[in-house]
Structures are given as C-alpha cells and as structure tokens.
Amino acid sequence: MAETRRLAPGRLVLASHNAGKLRELSALLAPHGIEVVSAAELDLPEPEETGTTFEENSAIKALAAAEATGLPALADDSGVMIAALGGAPGVYTADWAITPAGRDYAAAMARVAEEAEGSDDRRAAFVSVLALAWPDGHVQHYHGRSDGNWVYPPRGTGGFGYDPIFVPEGDTRTYGEMTPEEKARTNHRARAFARFAQEALKE
Ligand SMILES: O=P(O)(O)OP(=O)(O)OP(=O)(O)OC[C@H]1O[C@@H](n2cnc3c(O)ncnc32)[C@H](O)[C@@H]1O
Numbered sequence: 001m002a003e004t005r006r007l008a009p010g011r012l013v014l015a016s017h018n019a020g021k022l023r024e025l026s027a028l029l030a031p032h033g034i035e036v037v038s039a040a041e042l043d044l045p046e047p048e049e050t051g052t053t054f055e056e057n058s059a060i061k062a063l064a065a066a067e068a069t070g071l072p073a074l075a076d077d078s079g080v081m082i083a084a085l086g087g088a089p090g091v092y093t094a095d096w097a098i099t100p101a102g103r104d105y106a107a108a109m110a111r112v113a114e115e116a117e118g119s120d121d122r123r124a125a126f127v128s129v130l131a132l133a134w135p136d137g138h139v140q141h142y143h144g145r146s147d148g149n150w151v152y153p154p155r156g157t158g159g160f161g162y163d164p165i166f167v168p169e170g171d172t173r174t175y176g177e178m179t180p181e182e183k184a185r186t187n188h189r190a191r192a193f194a195r196f197a198q199e200a201l202k203e
C-alpha cells in the first residue's frame, strides 16, 4: 500500500494562481493553524497543465511548487462536468474561459448554454482533486464532488468562475448567490479538503 504521510507543523505552499481558490483554501486551512504562502505570492511560474486527468494536473502543480520551494505544497485541479455534453468541459474547464484578452467566464458560461441547447438534461457536477506533494516527489490525492444542475442566464456575483450557473443539489440558489460560508457547506473543494484534513493534518 502507498505510504500515507501527515503534514508536520510548518509552512505549506498553496500551488494555485486562482484568487477564488486561494480564498477558499486559506479559509479552510485557517482553523488548523497552518502558515500558508501562495505560489502567486512567491512568484512561482505556472506549470503547464499537460495532464488529461484532474489527478495528473493537480500533481503537476503541487510537485512543481514543492520542488521549487523545498516545502510541502497543496494544489487543486477542478472543473465542471455537464451531463448533456458528455462530461465536458471537465479537465478543460479553465481552457473554455481563455480568450486573447485573458479569461472570460461570462463567455465560458454562455458556451455551456449554447452547446447544451436542445437538451433537457440539466445535470452538472463540480469536481475537485487536491494533491499534496513533498519536495522528494511523494504525492497524496483527495477527491471531492458537488452534484447539481446548471442554469442560464448566470445568477449572482459571489464566488468565482462558473459559480453563477451552478445550483447544488438541495438548494435553489446558485453558488454565485451564496455567501462563502454557504458555498463551503456543499462544494467540491471543501469536500476534498475535509478528506485531506482528516488524513494529512496533525491536530
Ligand atoms: O490551476 P490553478 O492555478 O489552480 O487555477 P485555475 O483557475 O487554472 O484552475 P484549474 O486549472 O483547476 O481549472 C479549474 C477551472 O474550473 C473552474 N472552477 C473550479 N472550481 C470552481 C468553483 O468552486 N466555482 C466555480 N468555478 C470553478 C475555475 O474557474 C477554472 O476555470
């Protein structure tokens, strides 16, 4: 069986350049008294996400940061899967927002609605895979998922990315219409984090 490691007290690098993810992960880590520093603050380069799975891409990001800093690093690779689109955009969720002028999430959400037009299957799911990596190359993964439905037009200005078109199961509001605390109750990243905390954080 693969080795399972716990994090020793000390600094942890958050290997993400996404401000929304950094806010959520910092809030989740805060009660655990872990000193976090982000890849963005350290000016670390963004590695190319050449993998074809969330597992591969989260490991690429976490390992790049751990090797560059000599510290353990936590990365998230995530995306939204639209049932009517056979699970797209999935691993390519961020790519759907790329335009010559930078990321455009309004355009990405409009593309979901356009491509799924004509289907009455509104099921969608957000997935997050966290990778915790050490400088010696060891990696541990944690998975989280939030099932729900997509809506269009977008609603709400909270959260980030595709939040304004995603309504989690058991609610009628989009993540964009929720407070950060409300989104944290059901979202994919918080669920993956709970598994990470249970296994890898020393209390
Ligand atoms: O790779 P890093 O630097 O962490 O940041 P990123 O934004 O590029 O992140 P990913 O490569 O993992 O791509 C994930 C995409 O899925 C979107 N996404 C992930 N979690 C989300 C959430 O909780 N709410 C809304 N959109 C989300 C996000 O906006 C990206 O477009």
Ligand SMILES: [Mg+2]
Residues within 6 Å of the ligand: 049, 094
């Ligand atoms: Mg990315």
